[in-house]
Every structure is written in C-alpha cells, then in structure tokens.
Amino acid sequence: MAQEKVPGTQGNIVTFVADDFVDKIRRSGRPVSDNDSESLMSESSSSPVDVELLNILERYTNQLSISFDKLLGKLTNDLHKASAISVGYAQTYNDATKAMGEDADSAVQSMYSLIAHSEELSKSMEPVHKVHSKIKNVKAVLAALEAQVT
Known part of the structure; x- marks a missing residue:
C-alpha cells in the first residue's frame, strides 16, 4: 500500500495529508486483533520510514x-x-467606600451638632418671646388709649 504524505501550509497552519487517512482512523478506533497486529507488523516492516518527512515534522x-x-x-x-488592574480597582473601591463612610459619619455628627445648637438657641429665645408678647400687650393698650383720646 503506497502512502503519500505531503506537508502543506494554509496561512500559519501546517497540514499533513495521508491518502489512507480514513482507513487509519477506522483502524485506530477498534481494538487490534491478532490478525490486525500481524498485518500492521508486515505493513510497517515493508514500508520504509521517510526520514525527510520526520525531519520536516520535527x-x-x-x-x-x-x-x-x-x-x-x-x-x-x-x-x-x-x-494588577483588578487589584487596583479593588483598592480604589475600598478607599472610596472607607472615605464615604467617614464622610457620612461626619455629616451625621454635624447634623446632631446643628440640632443641639438649634435647641440651645430656641431655649435662649424664650425670654425674647415673653418680651414680644409684653410689647404686643403694650401696643394693644396704647391703641386703646389713643382710640379713647381721639
């Protein structure tokens, strides 16, 4: 059985073609019996090894x-x-969330401070409210007196 093996190239791909390729696939897919092994031995001993083809293949x-x-x-x-990029992103994310948490804590503290100052201001304004109501009463009394005088 004459086997012609021709190496070829298609772009960067090297191909090797054997005429009895399908037959070799069939023989490789089934278990080897004694008759097959004898025919393979006689076939391999009768066909010489192509050294040039082996060198090309190597x-x-x-x-x-x-x-x-x-x-x-x-x-x-x-x-x-x-x-490295993923680690950088993870570190940036970690730093950003840490900074955001610190900023949120600071904002909450500032809000509590503002509420406390507002309550203090409201307490300190109580005398002003009393004076305001007294001034209203004085105005009302003055308006009544003016109305009686005129």
Whole structure:
C-alpha cells in the first residue's frame, strides 16, 4: 500500500495529508486483533520510514512548541496585567467606600451638632418671646388709649 504524505501550509497552519487517512482512523478506533497486529507488523516492516518527512515534522513541531511557549508567556503577562488592574480597582473601591463612610459619619455628627445648637438657641429665645408678647400687650393698650383720646 503506497502512502503519500505531503506537508502543506494554509496561512500559519501546517497540514499533513495521508491518502489512507480514513482507513487509519477506522483502524485506530477498534481494538487490534491478532490478525490486525500481524498485518500492521508486515505493513510497517515493508514500508520504509521517510526520514525527510520526520525531519520536516520535527521542525514544524519545534516551531509549534516555540509558538506555544510564546503564547503562554504572553497569556501569563496579560493575566498578570489584568490581575494588577483588578487589584487596583479593588483598592480604589475600598478607599472610596472607607472615605464615604467617614464622610457620612461626619455629616451625621454635624447634623446632631446643628440640632443641639438649634435647641440651645430656641431655649435662649424664650425670654425674647415673653418680651414680644409684653410689647404686643403694650401696643394693644396704647391703641386703646389713643382710640379713647381721639
């Protein structure tokens, strides 16, 4: 059985084609019996190994390994950057919520202080209210006297 294996490229993808590809898939999917193993042994011993094809395959495998290592390195760097950004956002959020809590506490304290001062002012204004009512009474009495005099 003649096997023709031709490497090819499509952009950055390297492809290897074997004529009996479907047959190889079928044989790999079922258990190997004694008859099959004998036919495989005789087939592999009768067909020579294509050294050039193995060298090409090794070269492409090495290139793939280098590309994969670069990809993993870039992915690792990008994940580190994303993690650093996430940590920065978390710290900023933490600082903002802490500052907001402090500002809310300060606002509550200021409000209680304002209420206390308002109550003190209201208490200190009680004599003014009494004087005001006395002045009203004096005005009423003066108005009555003026009305009688005229």
